[in-house]
Amino acid sequence: MPNHTYDALCIGNAITDVFSHVEEDFLTDQNLVKGSMRLIDTDEALRLYNLMGQTTRISGGSAGNTAAGLASLGGKPAFLGKVANDELGDNYGHDMRGIGVHFDTPALRDDLASGRSMILITPDGERTMNTYLGSATKLTPFDVNKEVVQGSYVTYMEGYLWDEELAKNAFVEAAKLAHEAGRLVSLSLSDSFCVDRFRSEFLELIRSGTVDLLFANEHELKALYETAELEAAIAAVREDCKLTALTLGSEGAMAISREETVHVPASEVKTVVDLTGAGDLFASGFLFGLSRDYSLSQCCELGCLCAGNVISHVGARPERPLAQFVEQEGFQL
Amino acid sequence: MPNHTYDALCIGNAITDVFSHVEEDFLTDQNLVKGSMRLIDTDEALRLYNLMGQTTRISGGSAGNTAAGLASLGGKPAFLGKVANDELGDNYGHDMRGIGVHFDTPALRDDLASGRSMILITPDGERTMNTYLGSATKLTPFDVNKEVVQGSYVTYMEGYLWDEELAKNAFVEAAKLAHEAGRLVSLSLSDSFCVDRFRSEFLELIRSGTVDLLFANEHELKALYETAELEAAIAAVREDCKLTALTLGSEGAMAISREETVHVPASEVKTVVDLTGAGDLFASGFLFGLSRDYSLSQCCELGCLCAGNVISHVGARPERPLAQFVEQEGFQL
Numbered sequence: 312m313p314n315h316t317y318d319a320l321c322i323g324n325a326i327t328d329v330f331s332h333v334e335e336d337f338l339t340d341q342n343l344v345k346g347s348m349r350l351i352d353t354d355e356a357l358r359l360y361n362l363m364g365q366t367t368r369i370s371g372g373s374a375g376n377t378a379a380g381l382a383s384l385g386g387k388p389a390f391l392g393k394v395a396n397d398e399l400g401d402n403y404g405h406d407m408r409g410i411g412v413h414f415d416t417p418a419l420r421d422d423l424a425s426g427r428s429m430i431l432i433t434p435d436g437e438r439t440m441n442t443y444l445g446s447a448t449k450l451t452p453f454d455v456n457k458e459v460v461q462g463s464y465v466t467y468m469e470g471y472l473w474d475e476e477l478a479k480n481a482f483v484e485a486a487k488l489a490h491e492a493g494r495l496v497s498l499s500l501s502d503s504f505c506v507d508r509f510r511s512e513f514l515e516l517i518r519s520g521t522v523d524l525l526f527a528n529e530h531e532l533k534a535l536y537e538t539a540e541l542e543a544a545i546a547a548v549r550e551d552c553k554l555t556a557l558t559l560g561s562e563g564a565m566a567i568s569r570e571e572t573v574h575v576p577a578s579e580v581k582t583v584v585d586l587t588g589a590g591d592l593f594a595s596g597f598l599f600g601l602s603r604d605y606s607l608s609q610c611c612e613l614g615c616l617c618a619g620n621v622i623s624h625v626g627a628r629p630e631r632p633l634a635q636f637v638e639q640e641g642f643q644l
Numbered sequence: 645m646p647n648h649t650y651d652a653l654c655i656g657n658a659i660t661d662v663f664s665h666v667e668e669d670f671l672t673d674q675n676l677v678k679g680s681m682r683l684i685d686t687d688e689a690l691r692l693y694n695l696m697g698q699t700t701r702i703s704g705g706s707a708g709n710t711a712a713g714l715a716s717l718g719g720k721p722a723f724l725g726k727v728a729n730d731e732l733g734d735n736y737g738h739d740m741r742g743i744g745v746h747f748d749t750p751a752l753r754d755d756l757a758s759g760r761s762m763i764l765i766t767p768d769g770e771r772t773m774n775t776y777l778g779s780a781t782k783l784t785p786f787d788v789n790k791e792v793v794q795g796s797y798v799t800y801m802e803g804y805l806w807d808e809e810l811a812k813n814a815f816v817e818a819a820k821l822a823h824e825a826g827r828l829v830s831l832s833l834s835d836s837f838c839v840d841r842f843r844s845e846f847l848e849l850i851r852s853g854t855v856d857l858l859f860a861n862e863h864e865l866k867a868l869y870e871t872a873e874l875e876a877a878i879a880a881v882r883e884d885c886k887l888t889a890l891t892l893g894s895e896g897a898m899a900i901s902r903e904e905t906v907h908v909p910a911s912e913v914k915t916v917v918d919l920t921g922a923g924d925l926f927a928s929g930f931l932f933g934l935s936r937d938y939s940l941s942q943c944c945e946l947g948c949l950c951a952g953n954v955i956s957h958v959g960a961r962p963e964r965p966l967a968q969f970v971e972q973e974g975f976q977l
Binding site for chain 1: 712730743767
């Protein structure tokens, strides 16, 4: 593969997390399913926001978090996602560029506001997400920068993007450009509800070879193959996809290719504070390693270290430089 | 005293905390004094923001935090402070009203942006604050709502307001209205640098009887009387002010009036995570008790419980309802 400018181009919904602590009653009163992610419209977003108390706002989004993790490892990530021409969008761009992510998608000039996910944290630490996509839905193939795609070792997309026709087209376009340049294309299944919504399309992407590298956790993989047996799902995905990175929570992670299967235990974490971002940051570590020709086992190990770091504090992005952290943990970058 | 509509009207700079994790080098490179609070102008605010990586944004401000704490205890607080007509300002208003604080100060229609404090958190957990006051400096006597002042058991102001002539006038006006209605007036010294800037004016406010109740920590009180001896400062303030609430960190708190002195030990805290907001939340508890005719010792005890709660997590505002927390700790509200 030719030299690359970016380790990964991460394509995803540009979403700011707006979170608030609520009591259990709040979820019951609002008929919300704890731990779920649902998409909401403007009216519902305003209604819910008016019911929320004190909020904390921090840039997020699954692929955005992965890009942030890559930068924190000292890698060279790019991000493709649509913010609006408003303060939330400005902050999103600031945060991306401030941590060293290449981000050149033009902001939307329209009446849609920047996307945000209203995250309700219950006393048990669970997070219930209510996502208003806003400007993020307006990502189009025109936003795909050919030079960035073809300069990226891998083009990585979150499954959540599949909720919008235009964003889906943007990914298909980017995948085509990537393959033309001999680059890799990767998809994260995002969550099991997302898999339920787009099962046949995701399978088609994988089976047609549009996707070279799949990221999933065990729930998502089982949902993809509609089986309760993880072993059966693993056997199926080994047939369907060149390479799969599978996260297993406290059981660590696996890399599954046609030739080999590696299993790496989870890294030791003193106190699990907040699971948000674990999968996103696993992808950061795995992609960092892949773009540097690490062995699959090292890619998994680095992914687990990054995931272990992010679940030790509140929020889905690294607080301190990951490069320093993983080296302290004995991993030579 | 006649019945009151609000337990306290808190007057202060409406400030959003924008915080970012930085390494020690960052402070050295920028010539910043760790742990300090400095005021910065628009140019410096933009310059510094461009150097910051990932940010988290949360409504703050000293008196704003105190109002939030009062609401969280189940009290009825009001807040007076100036935001701009921008997204940060809208969010500030949302957060205040969302937690149950009466907040009717009209937003500024001007070219100034809403105030924000860029807080740099170093790996040792220390916070270095760089505050751009923005719209907060435009608080004027015209913003003082007579009905709210006269319906409040106490009008409470943060010393930081003294940096602006108009805001100062707003406080003097509010104090006059409060006293006309037979209400109490209170001042928090905010920090020892603030005391150094305004020592003679603060002493004049106290000695003239404009301030009935003073909030200070030991550093601030010693700075006020330019002494290294806490005992001497306590003796002096006992002469000068009707009532002083003095916080002593891990040593708890004291209430000092001409007739009595009470000392309450600090509440037990498992892990101190972030000291920000300890003083602000002590004031919430103390003011809550005062407006309900609790004994001075009970006021201190409630203040210490609230302070102990806020230092157990990141951020200067309560996460879960304080009323529930203090009752779990055996305090009968």
